[in-house]
Amino acid sequence: MNELVTWRGAGRDGYAAGLPVRAGGAVGWIFVGVISGLIVYPSVVLLGSSLVAEGRVSLGHYARALSEAAVRQAFVNSVAVATAATAAGTFLGVILAWLTSRTDLPAARAWHTALLLPYMIPPFIGAMAWVYLLSPVGYLNRLWMQVSGFGTPLAVIYGPAGIVFVLTLYGYPIPYVVVRAALERMNPALEEAARMAGARPLQVMRDVVVPLVLPAIGSGALLLWVSSLANFGIPAILGFPARYFVLPTRIYATVLSFGTPDNLRAAAALSVLLAAPAGLALVLQRGLVGRGGGRFAVVTGQGGGGGRIELGRWRWAAGVFVAAVVGIATVLPLGALLLTSLTRAYGVPVGPENLTVEHYQTVLFGIPKVGRALRNSLMLAAGAATLVVLLAVAVAYLSERARWRAAQVLEGALAIPYSVPGTVVAVALILAYARPIPVVNIRLYDTAWILLAAYVTRFVAIGLRTASSGLAQVHASLEEAARIAGAGAGRAVVDVVVPIMWPSVRSAWVLVFIPAVAELTLSVLLYSVGNETIGVVIYGLHEEGKIALSAALSFVVTVLLLGGHVLMVKTAKKEWMA
Amino acid sequence: MAGVVVERLGKRYNDAWVIRGLDVTVDDGEFVSLLGPSGCGKTTTLRIIAGFVRPTEGRVIVEGRVLSTPEWQVPPERRGMAMVFQSYAVWPHMTVFQNVAYPLRCRRVTRRELELRTRRALELVRLQQVADRYPGELSGGQQQRVALARALVGEPAVLLLDEPLSNLDARLREELRDEIAELQRRLGFTVLYVTHDQVEAMAMSDRVAVMREGQIEQIGSPQEVYEKPRTPFVAGFVGRASFLEGEAVAWQEGRVQVVLGDGQQVEVPWAEPLRGPVWLCVRPEWVVSDVAGELRGRVVRRVYRGDRVDCVGDVPGGRLLWTVGVGQAPALGEEVSFRIVRCAVYPRTALSTSEGREAI
Numbered sequence: 044m045n046e047l048v049t050w051r052g053a054g055r056d057g058y059a060a061g062l063p064v065r066a067g068g069a070v071g072w073i074f075v076g077v078i079s080g081l082i083v084y085p086s087v088v089l090l091g092s093s094l095v096a097e098g099r100v101s102l103g104h105y106a107r108a109l110s111e112a113a114v115r116q117a118f119v120n121s122v123a124v125a126t127a128a129t130a131a132g133t134f135l136g137v138i139l140a141w142l143t144s145r146t147d148l149p150a151a152r153a154w155h156t157a158l159l160l161p162y163m164i165p166p167f168i169g170a171m172a173w174v175y176l177l178s179p180v181g182y183l184n185r186l187w188m189q190v191s192g193f194g195t196p197l198a199v200i201y202g203p204a205g206i207v208f209v210l211t212l213y214g215y216p217i218p219y220v221v222v223r224a225a226l227e228r229m230n231p232a233l234e235e236a237a238r239m240a241g242a243r244p245l246q247v248m249r250d251v252v253v254p255l256v257l258p259a260i261g262s263g264a265l266l267l268w269v270s271s272l273a274n275f276g277i278p279a280i281l282g283f284p285a286r287y288f289v290l291p292t293r294i295y296a297t298v299l300s301f302g303t304p305d306n307l308r309a310a311a312a313l314s315v316l317l318a319a320p321a322g323l324a325l326v327l328q329r330g331l332v333g334r335g336g337g338r339f340a341v342v343t344g345q346g347g348g349g350g351r352i353e354l355g356r357w358r359w360a361a362g363v364f365v366a367a368v369v370g371i372a373t374v375l376p377l378g379a380l381l382l383t384s385l386t387r388a389y390g391v392p393v394g395p396e397n398l399t400v401e402h403y404q405t406v407l408f409g410i411p412k413v414g415r416a417l418r419n420s421l422m423l424a425a426g427a428a429t430l431v432v433l434l435a436v437a438v439a440y441l442s443e444r445a446r447w448r449a450a451q452v453l454e455g456a457l458a459i460p461y462s463v464p465g466t467v468v469a470v471a472l473i474l475a476y477a478r479p480i481p482v483v484n485i486r487l488y489d490t491a492w493i494l495l496a497a498y499v500t501r502f503v504a505i506g507l508r509t510a511s512s513g514l515a516q517v518h519a520s521l522e523e524a525a526r527i528a529g530a531g532a533g534r535a536v537v538d539v540v541v542p543i544m545w546p547s548v549r550s551a552w553v554l555v556f557i558p559a560v561a562e563l564t565l566s567v568l569l570y571s572v573g574n575e576t577i578g579v580v581i582y583g584l585h586e587e588g589k590i591a592l593s594a595a596l597s598f599v600v601t602v603l604l605l606g607g608h609v610l611m612v613k614t615a616k617k618e619w620m621a
Numbered sequence: 622m623a624g625v626v627v628e629r630l631g632k633r634y635n636d637a638w639v640i641r642g643l644d645v646t647v648d649d650g651e652f653v654s655l656l657g658p659s660g661c662g663k664t665t666t667l668r669i670i671a672g673f674v675r676p677t678e679g680r681v682i683v684e685g686r687v688l689s690t691p692e693w694q695v696p697p698e699r700r701g702m703a704m705v706f707q708s709y710a711v712w713p714h715m716t717v718f719q720n721v722a723y724p725l726r727c728r729r730v731t732r733r734e735l736e737l738r739t740r741r742a743l744e745l746v747r748l749q750q751v752a753d754r755y756p757g758e759l760s761g762g763q764q765q766r767v768a769l770a771r772a773l774v775g776e777p778a779v780l781l782l783d784e785p786l787s788n789l790d791a792r793l794r795e796e797l798r799d800e801i802a803e804l805q806r807r808l809g810f811t812v813l814y815v816t817h818d819q820v821e822a823m824a825m826s827d828r829v830a831v832m833r834e835g836q837i838e839q840i841g842s843p844q845e846v847y848e849k850p851r852t853p854f855v856a857g858f859v860g861r862a863s864f865l866e867g868e869a870v871a872w873q874e875g876r877v878q879v880v881l882g883d884g885q886q887v888e889v890p891w892a893e894p895l896r897g898p899v900w901l902c903v904r905p906e907w908v909v910s911d912v913a914g915e916l917r918g919r920v921v922r923r924v925y926r927g928d929r930v931d932c933v934g935d936v937p938g939g940r941l942l943w944t945v946g947v948g949q950a951p952a953l954g955e956e957v958s959f960r961i962v963r964c965a966v967y968p969r970t971a972l973s974t975s976e977g978r979e980a981i
Binding site: 230232233235236237238239240241242243246250251254255 | 671672673696697698699702703704706707708709710711712713714723724727728768771772775781
């Protein structure tokens with residue numbers, strides 16, 4: 044217990060030093076438990092399993108994996124698809140960020156909201172919607188054949204090109220958000236100074252704006268690359284029918300090939316192969332962010348009215364372009380979902396005589412599995428969100444305010460699972476919890492608890508980021524004022540810190556809840572009968588060819604998610620005026 | 622070199638007029654400050670002159686050339702002006718040298734000339750030593766000097782300064798203030814200087830335009846504005862002043878009889894005939910202690926200022942601030958007699974209950 048006290052070395056000037064030493068020690072031990080349980084233990088088991096073959100330490104699984112042409116191909120495919128989607132998505136994201144934040148684009152604020160919607164739609168549902176649109180008998184292809192008279196479809200979504208296309212549509216919000224934030228943070232006086240120096244608007248772009256947001260563009264691109272590399276849903280829906288594999292889908296197939304000996308150890312080796320490039324990219328990204336924060340620190344002005352660039356006669360062209368992006372990324376897919384869910388059967392002619400709501404009745408009330416899955420998903424998502432928020436607020440506070448070394452280490456560690464592809468996390472958890480946990484002798488596998496553990500592990504980084512940015516808004520002096528007024532360390536946190544950061548706490552909860560509700564990547568590997576989640580059920584219905592049913596369920600879930608998002612945006616506006 | 626003419630300028634955002642009916646003429650080589658509290662429209666005026674904001678009404682004319690009208694305007698980069706921003710706006714991704722050279726780069730001067738003129742501009746602000754550093758490595762004062770050099774390097778006809786000193790600490794502010802004034806006298810460019818700091822405006826300008834609610838309340842030399850404030854607002858905003866409430870009962874040959882508060886009567890010099898309720902505006906140095914003085918009051922506050930002592934006394938009609946030499950200060954609570962040797966008298970209407978009264 045005594046050495047735990049020294050962890051608070053950095054807390055000598057932190058005012059939480061007033062916390063009782065014993066309580067500090069206990070909290071310290073809880074941290075150690077959380078780290079080992081959620082991160083260290085599964086990681087060690089993952090690496091360990093991949094390195095043990097026939098009872099001995101060996102690189103056998105790696106050698107065998109790399110000797111397989113299919114695995115090498117999946118690796119190449121992964122990198123190729125992710126890179127292409129990153130190039131396209133970053134290009135799109137940067138242009139859109141510039142248009143909505145720096146120009147006099149008509150209705151820029153409304154477009155900004157609309158451009159973020161694809162991020163709320165689960166990627167695999169987006170991919171399914173694009174199947175309805177561009178399968179060989181998809182709506183767009185049928186329309187094309189009718190209009191043009193050709194007997195061949197316009198384009199078929201299955202295969203690498205389709206995967207890149209859909210990855211781009213659901214990925215561009217990442218660089219969009221990152222670059223837009225950088226553009227908004229940038230003091231408009233920097234641009235105005237260039238105008239006064241005699242630079243024309245395009246020169247200002249080239250000499251001042253682009254160089255200043257370059258770190259943000261690089262950082263957004265790397266985040267998108269990692270996210271594309273890790274995506275399971277899109278290549279699963281669009282790749283399997285074309286027998287086109289990327290690493291996450293290859294790992295999934297390997298885990299499910301129960302007949303093969305050592306299939307889990309092979310999957311572990313593949314997981315390490317997938318985690319390596321993702322990790323590398325994230326290290327690069329951290330470097331860029333660090334650079335952006337250091338030398339490029341900019342004195343910010345009042346921002347505000349700072350000149351928006353007048354697009355002149357390009358103004359309406361720009362509006363049409365942005366509208367087209369929103370149409371293709373959001374309106375068309377949602378329309379296809381709705382249409383499919385309301386049509387008697389996928390493939391029959393679209394028309395009033397074939398409209399029906401029976402699929403909604405069937406899927407919501409006729410299949411017991413669906414109700415169960417809805418309940419499971421909502422409870423798991425709510426539970427995970429609550430646990431994440433509690434953990435995140437405690438860790439953020441203890442690491443950033445109280446400056447406990449243990450909490451700082453934990454804060455760094457908890458960011459890892461979000462950086463690592465979900466498939467890898469799932470494989471690690473299977474390996475770690477398939478057998479009873481040593482000492483306590485509890486077996487998590489085959490229970491809902493493994494899903495809860497997986498969601499918490501996966502999403503805790505989101506909660507931490509939100510909580511720590513919320514905490515940053517609570518100036519230390521507010522808490523100090525409470526202490527001087529006579530509140531103890533804990534009392535000051537409860538009475539002052541938490542109430543002021545409450546809006547962030549709430550949005551952290553929603554930010555975890557939304558992606559957890561329709562989670563697929565982890566769930567599809569970790570669910571067991573009776574513990575299905577909604578993502579797993581939708582994916583299953585789609586794979587079984589029950590297209591209309593899965594469309595109906597997808598539509599319900601998507602509307603719920605978008606509604607939740609809107610609710611969050613609405614309530615988040617009630618922030619404290621500083 | 623060029624004069625700046627602003628004609629009947631107006632700017633409306635949605636339904637609110639930020640400035641309205643504003644006229645100013647700045648002569649060639651003149652240093653004019655726009656002085657006023659925040660929200661008075663001074664920065665908007667400057668940004669219209671720079672070409673960043675389009676006026677809703679009126680025109681901006683420089684050297685006989687119309688630059689801004691509600692219908693069209695010359696873009697900022699083609700006005701031949703330069704500007705220094707409150708936030709410095711020094712580009713963090715360029716070295717000091719590159720920052721200062723940038724206006725010349727936009728003008729495509731030859732390499733040799735660029736090198737030469739940039740070095741000269743850096744010398745003007747004494748930054749030759751840090752030419753190859755990045756702004757992030759410099760102090761706030763140095764960064765603002767970079768911005769100044771960048772503004773001067775192109776030898777602009779008109780230099781606009783938007784609260785350039787307000788992000789600096791007191792000592793640096795004074796140093797850079799004198800430096801800017803000195804450079805302007807030496808190089809002779811026309812300056813429009815926006816500030817809310819009256820000390821700055823008084824120390825640097827040929828003329829000061831005091832702004833309030835989008836209009837110019839008074840424009841004149843610092844001495845004019847200080848000694849003959851046209852309105853209670855100007856009197857209160859520029860320099861320190863006390864306001865006493867009274868009733869003008871008689872005027873004769875440049876002197877007016879005023880009954881203060883509950884009845885003491887004073888006679889003060891005032892050129893214009895007036896009668897009725899008035900504000901008596903008195904600057905601290907316009908009051909002298911005089912045992913034979915007609916005005917009596919009790920000392921309620923004494924503030925030691927090092928070179929002098931500020932005294933505040935309760936007199937009929939209000940509180941009076943005056944200064945005395947160290948060692949001559951009356952005791953707290955002491956009954957003192959004064960004479961008002963000079964003052965400004967304003968009709969006291971509902972509207973003129975001056976904002977400046979908080980000055981004491």
